[in-house]
Amino acid sequence: MRKALRWLLAFTVLLGTASTAGAATAAEPEATGTTSTTGTTDIKDRILSIPGMSLVQEKPYTGYRFFVLNYTQPVDHRHPSKGTFQQRITLLHKDVSRPTVFYTSGYSVSTNPGRREPTQIVDGNQVSMEYRFFTPSRPDPADWTKLDIWQAASDQHRIFKALKKIYSKKWISTGGSKGGMTATYFERFYPKDMDGVVAYVAPNDVVNKEDSAYDRFFATVGTKECRDRLNGVQREALVRREPLEKRYAAYAAENGYTFDTIGSLDKAYEATVLDYVWGFWQYSLLSDCGSIPADAKNATDDDIWTSIDTIAGFSFYTDQGLEPYTPYYYQAGTQLGAPTIVFPHIEKKYIRYGYLPPRHFVPRSIPMRFQPSAMRDVDTWVKHNARHMLFVYGENDPWGAEPFRLGKGAKDSYVLTAPGLNHGANVAGLVPDQKALATARILKWADVAPAAVQANPSAARPLAKFDAKLDVRDVEREPTLRP
Secondary structure, three states: OOOOHHHHHHHOHHHHHOOOOOOOEOOOOOOOOOOOOOOOOOHHHHHHOOOOEEEEEEEEEOOEEEEEEEEEEEOOOOOOOOOEEEEEEEEEEOOOOOOEEEEOOOOOOOOOOOOOHHHHHHOOEEEEEOOOOOOOOOOOOOOHHHOOHHHHHHHHHHHHHHHHOOOOOOEEEEEEOHHHHHHHHHHHHOOOOOOEEEEEOOOOOOOOOOOHHHHHHHHHOOOHHHHHHHHHHHHHHHHOHHHHHHHHHHHHHHHOOOOOOOOOHHHHHHHHHHHHHHHHHHHOOHHHHHHOOOOHHHOOHHHHHHHHHHHOOOOOOOHHHHHHHHHHHHHHHHHHOOOOOOOOOOOHHHOOOOOOOHHHHOOOOOOOOOOOHHHHHHHHHHHHHOEOEEEEEEOOOHHHHOOOOOOOOOEOOEEEEEOOOOOOOOHHHOOHHHHHHHHHHHHHHOOOOOHHHHHOHHHOOOOOOOOOOOOOOOOOOOOOOOO
């Protein structure tokens, strides 16, 4: 599923590139554990003593040290001598005596201090990694054959090995959406690195051509009234294609948008409209249905345009909107897979292209070939080998239609669903007994469970107080995972 450019850029590109121009060091806030056990070496010096590690910037945050760093990585981990690139990572340093959470969104990395839910739960340090091939962490020239899930897992493995010498306590990996997938793939390829995995809303498209689970989801999600409203607006946007495409053309001209990658404004318009229902359920709640026009046939063109643009975003399928996410669409078309759904409420005469595969969102100069065994391998491994893995899904999130599942070989692992939640589902949104279970297991895996929690898991609570700036609980706003 794809999403509006304004949301995408807000959570990835702009955050990932903001405030990184200089290499100046900011004032150092108070934090603990900044010295080594054998001397008075500052934590920054210890980090920068790691071969290949360099400082971009340090930013102050009370109670922490926050570093934006570059780390030299091989372009090809199988052949390290064949070139390197600089991978952007950040480090929220709390204390070397605390556990560490390894986070990635699967996209760009924010260069502002932030704390993911597991980091708050264990009151620990946090390492955040920018996924390879997302700017600026892209080899030059870019050999796209080196963008795959094993190479990315190997990036994480090298970062972990380098920092484990400093942060020697337990490690937990985490991420949401594509980041949750990334954490899972990392565990599959390097199962001895992490002490636990918390994967949020992680899609699991095992068989790329079998997507009926999504159709069943859309037939029952929410209420009939809400589904009818959404379906009505989506259909009406295609019925009124001619006048609304004229508005789209004027909008594109005004903003300098072009459509070379997808092929035409007409394709971009339909792709945006077909994203609408999926986008609503991914990023909105049932309580938001009141904002959807109730009588689409009698709604104004402006009402239809505004609803589609607000939820799906007409700027995204432009060249300018797609370009930052070429690495995602490349992976979707080579390994991850991409769901396709049907639209029974729309007559065939109104749909010209249907869901376009990822090939349509990647420049033709970049070759792509799908590898059907990649996701089957991960799925089989998780079912039979999962250890200390927690998967959290949202009841009303389309991606929960194809979740990871656990088999008899899984140990101390869980798949939990937060009622009524969307793509922003988290541990805090689980029902009380499951919330306590998940929190207790995370604390146990990190080896920081208080005695009271060990005796009574229902007493489990996050060890760190909520911080309104660090602990933003927004939905992971990024390109959703179908083409």
